[in-house]
Amino acid sequence: MNHEFFExxxxxxYIFIPVHSSTGSKVNERLFSHWHEELEIAYCKKGNAxxxxxxEIIDEKPGHVIVTNSEFMHSIMPGIKDDSAIEIVTYVLIIRPSFLKACFPSYDEIYFSNKETIASAAISEIFENLFELENAENSKLSFLHAESLILELLYQLSRKGVVRRNEVDNINVQKDIERMKGVISFIKDHFREKIPQSLVAEKFYFSIxxxxxxxxxxxxxxxxxxxxNYRLYKAESELVTTSKSIMDIAVNNGFADDRRFIISFKKKFGCTPLQYRKHDRSINGNF
Structure with missing residues (x-):
């Protein structure tokens, strides 16, 4: 998935997505670079993201909010402290463009800024309430409640700073970003093949x-x-959703052989692919 589309x-x-990950755990696709038309607001509940x-690199601590504007390329990674993995729990809120344009008639001309730290008890309470609503029985009243919370959140964010798009756009930077989006799309379309860095750099007119x-x-x-990491993510998915052999999974996901796949997998997940599959099926049942 490159340019992301939501149903x-x-x-x-809106769509509310709890993201739970750590540097040593299952690869989560939302951690890979992606972009979409929607506004994305991430609230860090636990750990450092x-x-x-x-x-731009932005470190987020518990209670902080990070805003990703429409069509910005972005990813989230667990923080590192003292060379050890840190578990993160982040609530990600995706807001429909039509809803935003109804709130902000000039929405296409503005950016939400992350220059100031966005953190307050009011914002934390909004996200906790949204989380509770997502886990409660849906009703028209709960939708109304959620919309009122999102409106309050947008109000709180607007107080922290909204800037005009033409104040931050840089034509040369935007061209490089568009090329990088092409690179990510190419990798995700061709990860099963041999795609050395030199080939990709040349294809997209970068010096190596x-x-x-x-x-x-x-x-x-x-x-x-x-x-x-992307090959491991795709391989892990096949490992738990199919009965393919380890060799077939390795070759199908760009690894030269099963030996190299097993070494890389164990380094990432702390166990062999076969052990991982057995553990998953002991919890979730046989495929």
């Missing part, structure tokens, strides 16, 4: 040295690490 429940102007938004630096700045990881 909404009828008349519901690091956001990469159009190449600039591409290497720019990719890590934008994604937070090197090209090779991003490609490996």
């Amino acid at each position: 909404y429940e009828k008349d519901k102007p 690091r956001h990469y938004i159009n190449g 040295s600039y591409f290497s630096r720019y990719f890590k700045k934008m994604m937070g990881v090197s090209y090779s690490e991003f490609l490996l």
Whole structure:
């Protein structure tokens, strides 16, 4: 998935997604770079999260909110402290563009800014209430309650700073970002093939040295690490949803052989693919 599209429940102007991850746990697709038309608001409930938004690095602590504007390329990673993994629990709120445009007639001309730390008891309470509503029985009244909470959240965010789009747009930076979106789409379409960094850099008209630096700045990881993590994510999905052999899964997801796949998988998940499959099926039942 590259440019992300969402399906909404009828008349519901938002999607609420709890994201639970750590540096040593199951790979979560929302942690990979993606972009979409919707406004995305992430509230950190637990742990330290690091956001990469159009190449900008923003560290988020519990109680803080990070806003990702429409079409911004972004990803979330667990923070690191003392070389150990930190578990993160983040509530992600996706807001429908039509709802936003009804609230802000000039929505297409503005950005929400992350320059100031956004954290308050009022915002924390809004997200906790939204979480409770998501886990309660749906009704028209609960939808109305949720919409009122989102309106209050937008009001709180607007007080922290809204800037005009033409004040922050940089044409050259935007061109590089659009090229990087093409790179991510290419990787996700061709991850099963041999796609060395030099090939991708040349295809998108980057010098190899600039591409290497720019990719890590934008994604937070090197090209090779991003490609490996994406292959592991896709392989993990096949591991728990199919009965394919370890060899078939390895080859189908870009690994040269099952030995290299097993080594990489164990380093990421702390167990072999076969052990992971057995553990998953002992919890969720046989495929």
